[in-house]
Amino acid sequence: MTAQDIIFYLLAAFTLVTGFLAVTTTRIFRSAIFLLFSLIGIAGIYFWLEYEFIAAVQIVVYVGGIVVLIIFSIFLTQEAGANLPDTTITKKITGGIAAACGFGFTLLQVLQHNFTGTTEPGIEPSVANIGNRMLGVNEFGYSLPFEVVSILLLAAMVGCIVIALKTPVQK
Amino acid sequence: MTEIGLNHILFVSIALFFIGVYGFLTRRNMIMMLMSIELILNSVNLNFIAFNKYLWANKMDGLFFTIFIIAIAAAEAAVAIAIIINLYRSHRSIDVEDASDLKF
Numbered sequence: 001m002t003a004q005d006i007i008f009y010l011l012a013a014f015t016l017v018t019g020f021l022a023v024t025t026t027r028i029f030r031s032a033i034f035l036l037f038s039l040i041g042i043a044g045i046y047f048w049l050e051y052e053f054i055a056a057v058q059i060v061v062y063v064g065g066i067v068v069l070i071i072f073s074i075f076l077t078q079e080a081g082a083n084l085p086d087t088t089i090t091k092k093i094t095g096g097i098a099a100a101c102g103f104g105f106t107l108l109q110v111l112q113h114n115f116t117g118t119t120e121p122g123i124e125p126s127v128a129n130i131g132n133r134m135l136g137v138n139e140f141g142y143s144l145p146f147e148v149v150s151i152l153l154l155a156a157m158v159g160c161i162v163i164a165l166k167t168p169v170q171k
Numbered sequence: 172m173t174e175i176g177l178n179h180i181l182f183v184s185i186a187l188f189f190i191g192v193y194g195f196l197t198r199r200n201m202i203m204m205l206m207s208i209e210l211i212l213n214s215v216n217l218n219f220i221a222f223n224k225y226l227w228a229n230k231m232d233g234l235f236f237t238i239f240i241i242a243i244a245a246a247e248a249a250v251a252i253a254i255i256i257n258l259y260r261s262h263r264s265i266d267v268e269d270a271s272d273l274k275f
Contacts (some may be wrong), residue, residue, distance in 0.1 A: 004175070005174075005175055012179070015187065016183065019190045023197070035209065038213075042216075051224070051234065054216075054220060054238070057238065062241070066245060069248060070202060070248070070252070077202070077259045078265070084203070087197045091197050094196070095192075096197075098193075099190070102189050102192060106188075110182075115177060115225075117225060117226030117227060117228075118226065118230075120228075120229040122228025125234055140230075152246055153246055156249055159253070160252075160253040163250070
């Protein structure tokens with residue numbers, strides 16, 4: 001077992017354990033912190049796969065953006081130290097059975113399926129290549145989805161402001 | 172012990188996906204459900220990157236799917252949190268069992 005393998009196993013175990021703690025702990029603030037560590041573990045796996053740009057985007061958007069947003073909303077909606085009511089045992093059992101069955105069936109399918117990939121030489125996922133593809137309008141360009149996503153972000157931003165706006169008191 | 176390949180990463184991704192599903196089914200707090208959805212989306216991203224690296228390294232489709240999913244997930248989280256805060260303002264609770272006005 002090489003050092004690379006050991007690092008992968010450590011990252012995978014870290015991600016899964018913190019992810020599991022995030023969905024099972026009864027304190028919502030701790031849950032958000034465990035989610036943060038799980039997302040950092042996934043960024044580590046992206047680094048391990050040598051997709052550095054995606055790893056950086058993961059850290060900036062998820063760890064720096066979404067988790068901070070979630071922590072703010074926790075502060076706004078409940079007392080930070082309060083315990084959540086524990087889930088009922090029936091819910092735990094049914095949810096556990098559903099998740100375990102889904103996990104088993106999906107894993108069985110994946111292990112039975114024989115993936116055949118391409119043998120052509122790969123493209124390096126460098127920032128220059130990503131940028132050229134992202135704004136390209138030729139055969140392999142992604143400029144149309146790029147524009148669609150920018151419109152979506154604008155619409156979501158306006159929608160958020162309108163939804164969270166405090167309605168003025170009628171006189 | 173075999174070399175780390177596609178199946179190892181798919182195992183991590185599937186496990187993370189069903190951890191998210193378990194959280195979504197068991198927790199009744201809306202913020203907890205949102206966090207479970209984030210875990211699910213992350214496992215899907217990991218899947219796309221693994222397929223891109225190990226099967227179709229001559230294309231960048233998986234990478235771009237991941238970038239767009241991250242952008243859409245950010246928009247989705249922002250809208251969901253706006254809705255949750257608005258719901259808390261009117262109901263003083265963000266438990267899904269309490270949000271039953273449309274249920275008959």
